[in-house]
Amino acid sequence: MTRARALKSLMIAFAVFGFLCLAPGAPTSVAQSTIDVPLEDVTKEHRAKALFKILRCLVCQNQSIDDSNADLARDLRVLVRQRIAAGDSDEQAVGYIVDRYGDWVLLEPPFKRATLILWLGPLAILILAVGGIALRFRRRTVEVPVAPVPLDADESRRLAELLDDTDTKDGPG
């Protein structure tokens, strides 16, 4: 009786052991490439997370892959984690994605010749606007203090006549 029970529990133990060995084995081989699980190394996971936030989801376009539920975003998260786990620096991991999808995959466009207008355009417009306004105000202040042109002899005489004044030599003042 006890022997049969022992045998039974042994069989159960084997069954459970076998199940633990085999069952998770099958899903993890798929999981490695399709399900995003955080990295065990906390600092690496933090780095990967930071990169998720700067990478664009190409399907939803205005979301980062951190926010997006799209399939491709998940695949890219998995990929970034793999690169980081494999010892890539942040730049290398991002570079790997940029090589395949171009600068567009970065939510913040890099500063280079093709993006000069994008980065410097607003500044140029600001300078033009401020410059234009400044020019305008300077012109106006120049116009105001212009001294009146002295009257010529003819005008002075007329003025004197009108004012009925005898002191006409100095002109108005």
Add this chain to the structure above:
Amino acid sequence: MRLGYAIPVVVFFALAVALYVGLGLKPRDIPSALIDKPVPTFDLAAVKGRDMGLKTADLNNGEVALVNVFASWCGPCRVEHPLWMDVQAAGKVPLHGINYKDDPDNAAKWLDRFGDPYTRTGADRNGRVGIDWGVYGVPETFVIDRQGRIRYKHVGVMTRDILDGRILPLVRQLQEQKQ
């Protein structure tokens, strides 16, 4: 001074025209980072029931080729499918298929039911090869030159206009070039 008052009006119209043109652009058309680059290194087994898989060397054999990324779950792929049957029937250029993130049975059934236009197929089960090709929306179509470089990429459903107006002329032009 008079002219000065016209500036805001001119600026407004310039902006209005620029923004109006912008409305017509498709934000989905992302310029590929892979144009003029060699095809990625990959090696895929054939879709279930077919025997010729697809790998880098198959696209680097001195032949101009088309590569179409498709999936049985992708509606637009069904729409463009008859065009690929035509291309295959015309026999002017080999057409290869990358089956993107598809169930093997569904992919096989899809090809059996509607027809298989592909010379070679590669089953990209987990989408990793798709990422190497910069795929972000199925269907996508690539033109590969004799040296195995990607020369053109079309994202989204293929139309008769684009096929006859852009893809096939480019194929002919590339075929005329000497090795």
